[in-house]
Amino acid sequence: xAETTYVRTEMLPPKPPPPTxxxxxxxxxxxxxxxxxxxxxxxxxxxxxxxxLSAALPWFLHAVWNAESLNECRxxxxxxxxxxxxxxxxxxxxxxxxxxxxxxYPQDLYWRPNLAFVLMLxxxxxxxxxxxxxxxxxxxxxYPFLGYWLLWGGTVWAPVSWALGFILGYxxxxxxxxxxxxxxxxxxxxxxxxxxxxxxxxxxxxxxQSLIPISLADVESRQFGGFxxxxxxxxxxxxxxxxxGIILALGRQSNLLMVKSLSxxxxxxxxxxxxxxxxxxxxxxxxxxxxxxxxxxxxLRVVIMVTLFSxxxxxxxxxxxxxxxxxxxYEAAAALGLDYWKSMRLVILPQALxxxxxxxxxxxxxxxxxxxxxSIIGLMDPIGLTNAxxxxxxxxxxxxxxxxFVALVFWIxxxxxxxxxxxxxxxxxxGHR
Amino acid sequence: xxxxxxxxxxxxxxxxxxxxxxxxxxxxTIQVLVLAGVLALIGWLVxxxxxxxxxxxxxxxxxxxxxxASYDINQRLIEYNSRDTHLRAAFVGLLxxxxxxxxxxxxxxxxxxFVGVLRLSKNWLVGRLMTVYVEGFRxxxxxxxxxxxxxxxxxxxxxxxxxRKGEASMLFDAIAITNRGIYIPExxxxxxxxxxxxxxxxSLRFDVSLDLVAILVALIAGIIASILVRRWAxxxxxxxxxxxxxxxxxxxxxxxxxxxVLWALGFxxxxxxxxxxxxxxxxxxRNSFIALWLALSLYTAAxxxxxxxxxxxxxxxxxxxxxxxxxLSGGQTMRLVILPQALxxxxxxLIxxxxxxxxxxxxxxxxxxxxxxxxxxxITLNQTGRELESIxxxxxxxxxxxxxxxxxxxxxxxxxxxxxx
Numbered sequence: 127x128a129e130t131t132y133v134r135t136e137m138l139p140p141k142p143p144p145p146t147x148x149x150x151x152x153x154x155x156x157x158x159x160x161x162x163x164x165x166x167x168x169x170x171x172x173x174x175x176x177x178x179l180s181a182a183l184p185w186f187l188h189a190v191w192n193a194e195s196l197n198e199c200r201x202x203x204x205x206x207x208x209x210x211x212x213x214x215x216x217x218x219x220x221x222x223x224x225x226x227x228x229x230x231y232p233q234d235l236y237w238r239p240n241l242a243f244v245l246m247l248x249x250x251x252x253x254x255x256x257x258x259x260x261x262x263x264x265x266x267x268x269y270p271f272l273g274y275w276l277l278w279g280g281t282v283w284a285p286v287s288w289a290l291g292f293i294l295g296y297x298x299x300x301x302x303x304x305x306x307x308x309x310x311x312x313x314x315x316x317x318x319x320x321x322x323x324x325x326x327x328x329x330x331x332x333x334x335q336s337l338i339p340i341s342l343a344d345v346e347s348r349q350f351g352g353f354x355x356x357x358x359x360x361x362x363x364x365x366x367x368x369x370x371g372i373i374l375a376l377g378r379q380s381n382l383l384m385v386k387s388l389s390x391x392x393x394x395x396x397x398x399x400x401x402x403x404x405x406x407x408x409x410x411x412x413x414x415x416x417x418x419x420x421x422x423x424x425x426l427r428v429v430i431m432v433t434l435f436s437x438x439x440x441x442x443x444x445x446x447x448x449x450x451x452x453x454x455x456y457e458a459a460a461a462l463g464l465d466y467w468k469s470m471r472l473v474i475l476p477q478a479l480x481x482x483x484x485x486x487x488x489x490x491x492x493x494x495x496x497x498x499x500x501s502i503i504g505l506m507d508p509i510g511l512t513n514a515x516x517x518x519x520x521x522x523x524x525x526x527x528x529x530x531f532v533a534l535v536f537w538i539x540x541x542x543x544x545x546x547x548x549x550x551x552x553x554x555x556x557g558h559r
Numbered sequence: 560x561x562x563x564x565x566x567x568x569x570x571x572x573x574x575x576x577x578x579x580x581x582x583x584x585x586x587x588t589i590q591v592l593v594l595a596g597v598l599a600l601i602g603w604l605v606x607x608x609x610x611x612x613x614x615x616x617x618x619x620x621x622x623x624x625x626x627x628a629s630y631d632i633n634q635r636l637i638e639y640n641s642r643d644t645h646l647r648a649a650f651v652g653l654l655x656x657x658x659x660x661x662x663x664x665x666x667x668x669x670x671x672x673f674v675g676v677l678r679l680s681k682n683w684l685v686g687r688l689m690t691v692y693v694e695g696f697r698x699x700x701x702x703x704x705x706x707x708x709x710x711x712x713x714x715x716x717x718x719x720x721x722x723r724k725g726e727a728s729m730l731f732d733a734i735a736i737t738n739r740g741i742y743i744p745e746x747x748x749x750x751x752x753x754x755x756x757x758x759x760x761x762s763l764r765f766d767v768s769l770d771l772v773a774i775l776v777a778l779i780a781g782i783i784a785s786i787l788v789r790r791w792a793x794x795x796x797x798x799x800x801x802x803x804x805x806x807x808x809x810x811x812x813x814x815x816x817x818x819x820v821l822w823a824l825g826f827x828x829x830x831x832x833x834x835x836x837x838x839x840x841x842x843x844x845r846n847s848f849i850a851l852w853l854a855l856s857l858y859t860a861a862x863x864x865x866x867x868x869x870x871x872x873x874x875x876x877x878x879x880x881x882x883x884x885x886x887l888s889g890g891q892t893m894r895l896v897i898l899p900q901a902l903x904x905x906x907x908x909l910i911x912x913x914x915x916x917x918x919x920x921x922x923x924x925x926x927x928x929x930x931x932x933x934x935x936x937x938i939t940l941n942q943t944g945r946e947l948e949s950i951x952x953x954x955x956x957x958x959x960x961x962x963x964x965x966x967x968x969x970x971x972x973x974x975x976x977x978x979x980x
Binding site: 157158160164167168171172174175307309313381382383384385388394395397398399400401402403406407410411413414415416417418491495496498499501502509512513516523525529532533536537540541544 | 580585586588590592593594597604607608612677680681682684685688694697699701702703706707710711714715918919921922924925932936940946947950954957958961962
């Protein structure tokens with residue numbers, strides 16, 4: 127047998143790919159210039175970016191931060207960049223900075239909303255990030271009362287006596303539950319605090335205040351404004367609408383005809399009307415529904431309406447989550463002998479809420495954006511302030527600087543909320559892939 | 560013989576405690592309690608309301624709707640003057656709401672489709688640009704977009720006088736963009752058929768243009784004929800295996816009849832012209848309408864783009880490959896395999912976006928566009944002081960719109976539901 131010397135015994139090293147397939151050129155060819163259609167798209171996109179930048183960049187570079195009025199801004203820009211130059215007048219934000227943040231809140235009391243905001247972050251963090259110590263949740267429970275006291279002022283004993291209502295309700299539930307069963311306990315847990323709030327809370331707060339006076343200067347709701355108002359309404363609405371939405375969703379899934387039809391009716395009604403009509407109700411009608419002489423705080427009225435509005439949307443999202451669970455989960459919970467509330471709390475809701483997270487968060491983003499609607503009923507939120515500043519003689523004609531600033535702040539809030547929802551989803555991901 | 564009951568079995572008799580401890584009766588107890596609570600709450604609210612209205616001296620009643628409105632509405636689809644009733648004003652407002660909602664839905668769908676498809680494009684740069692658009696628009700309140708658009712239109716568009724001096728010029732000699740609004744050519748029929756007057760002289764009277772009816776009839780007839788041709792082509796294909804080329808016949812059937820009708824009616828355009836200090840002739844679209852329309856469309860389009868993207872991505876790649884393996888062409892794959900499956904995912908959220916757009920159109924009140932919120936919930940409410948009645952009617956109108964749109968959605972959902980056998 128002849129020797130086949132021409133057969134190679136070792137492998138040749140692979141050749142590097144041609145330079146047009148790798149590195150920057152390869153990436154460009156694959157992603158931007160792949161065929162004439164793609165090239166055309168790239169060119170159009172490049173032109174759009176160029177057009178945007180060529181308008182925006184000089185505008186930013188010529189920005190003026192120190193001026194008293196728009197005319198002064200324009201003069202400074204003309205003086206330094208030539209008569210044709212166009213520039214941003216960010217001086218308006220500097221000039222109205224405090225107003226945009228706090229509205230007409232008394233200037234010497236700015237530390238109160240600042241402190242309330244920082245404490246709010248502390249109170250929210252254990253709820254948002256489960257790896258923080260659980261004991262911090264106690265502070266989260268106290269915070270709503272503390273935050274109210276810091277923002278509105280008045281005697282500290284008023285929020286304390288409201289909090290006392292919840293504590294009384296809790297004890298009433300435990301006491302009655304041991305003797306009379308869950309239903310009676312639930313009724314007691316509602317009736318006792320309501321009675322306390324109606325008849326006991328006010329005198330109690332007055333009494334303790336006269337014994338141990340601790341109070342902060344009062345601030346009227348009308349003085350609230352700016353981003354502080356948006357955050358106040360937004361966060362209160364979010365915190366209130368989640369539990370209410372879950373209850374409505376459970377009501378809609380309930381076997382009890384009465385509960386079910388009431389929930390359906392409420393949800394469909396709220397989802398069928400625009401928020402602005404509900405805000406009209408808050409601003410003009412809510413006082414008509416109450417006993418004569420009642421005077422509700424305007425921010426409280428708005429918060430109630432915003433909460434009800436977004437609770438209906440949360441309810442629909444949660445219902446989607448409940449419907450997505452396999453029926454076996456319900457049956458398994460029942461087979462373990464769990465009663466309705468236990469099976470919901472321990473088996474169904476943890477899974478359903480996990481499915482519903484993206485929808486819930488986007489409802490909350492919608493709620494936060496919708497807080498701007500209060501400007502239509504005359505509250506001074508950032509949009510209302512923007513309108514007022516633009517109507518002012520000094521800043522008449524300013525557009526991009528103000529709206530851009532407000533838009534940027536909202537964008538940061540909303541975008542970080544949607545990122546948080548992604549983080550939460552990936553953290554709770556238990557699928558085995 | 561039937562089994563006898565075991566001897567001595569305790570005969571269950573009803574005891575009051577069973578209302579709480581027996582699950583069979585507990586359901587009834589809870590419902591009765593809930594009902595009583597809700598009824599008590601409603602009764603309390605109604606009682607308060609009646610009492611308060613009595614104190615204010617405004618007994619509940621809708622008579623104010625038939626009093627003269629005595630305010631003007633500058634943009635309207637039907638004829639109206641300030642001597643007409645509040646009801647008529649509300650009707651004008653309702654039509655304005657429907658107009659901006661329909662125009663907004665149409666534009667938002669077009670932009671949303673475009674952006675959603677481009678966002679999936681293989682082109683990196685275009686994909687990123689579209690992401691910036693979507694994230695930018697949907698994370699900022701729609702009210703801000705509306706006010707910003709309004710401010711840009713008013714403060715940066717040229718004054719009509721600028722057109723005289725030659726500082727600004729009309730687009731294609733037909734469209735004038737001014738700070739008082741946009742003027743576009745108006746279609747006019749020189750051999751018009753006239754109008755039909757409906758509902759006599761009541762507050763809901765309106766005119767139906769016979770020209771429009773004629774064009775619509777021609778269009779619908781053309782579409783029906785085109786469908787018949789398609790059925791015929793299907794039949795031929797089933798019998799012989801070859802599909803006759805029909806696209807040119809079908810296009811002609813749809814296009815030619817309306818064009819013929821237009822020609823017969825003497826269709827021509829009247830262009831806006833600068834006369835004195837302002838434009839005359841043509842259709843005047845006011846800034847409030849344009850701002851509302853553009854802002855709502857751009858905002859909603861960002862959401863629609865995401866819906867479209869999710870819909871297209873929801874069809875597995877295997878479907879495309881299977882369709883190609885069956886020998887379908889690219890267009891057929893899209894039309895017969897991909898789209899029907901993607902639409903099933905796209906349509907329901909799309910319709911709920913339409914619903915959102917319609918509800919958001921109530922923000923018209925911020926820029927002074929006279930929709931139903933601006934008329935019934937705005938000026939009428941303030942002039943008559945009838946808050947309760949006005950807001951109740953306003954809510955009813957929006958509820959009716961929402962419920963009719965969602966019933967369309969339910970019908971569609973039922974139709975395209977996967978039939979599991």
